[in-house]
Amino acid sequence: MDGALERFFEVVGCRTQLEVAKFLGIRQSSISDAKKRNALPADWLLTLLQKKSVNPDWVLTGKGGKFLQEADSGAASSVVYVTEIRPPEKCSAQELVNELVRRALKKEGQSG
Numbered sequence: 001m002d003g004a005l006e007r008f009f010e011v012v013g014c015r016t017q018l019e020v021a022k023f024l025g026i027r028q029s030s031i032s033d034a035k036k037r038n039a040l041p042a043d044w045l046l047t048l049l050q051k052k053s054v055n056p057d058w059v060l061t062g063k064g065g066k067f068l069q070e071a072d073s074g075a076a077s078s079v080v081y082v083t084e085i086r087p088p089e090k091c092s093a094q095e096l097v098n099e100l101v102r103r104a105l106k107k108e109g110q111s112g
Contacts, residue, residue, distance in 0.1 A: 004040050007059050046100050057097045
């Protein structure tokens with residue numbers, strides 16, 4: 001988690017927990033709680049994806065591109081359907097990223 005939290009702070013451009021809390025629209029104590037639990041809440045990754053187009057997989061693992069880009073029009077696409085519900089700690093980083101993107105697109109479609 002330490003690496004993920006460091007990457008989160010880096011990409012948001014914040015130095016303090018208070019600045020990150022302000023960016024996320026949460027209380028500073030929530031940042032402390034997440035550090036104690038050693039877990040980044042999925043909502044934080046979703047906010048980061050929506051506000052900055054940051055790749056949640058990069059935040060969690062340090063792998064892949066830092067930012068998500070639109071797929072090339074000629075690129076092959078795949079559809080993944082969720083057939084079971086599992087807690088986040090039982091999911092792969094890619095499954096979490098897929099769910100975050102699905103939620104972001106759903107939210108975007110509702111606001112338009």
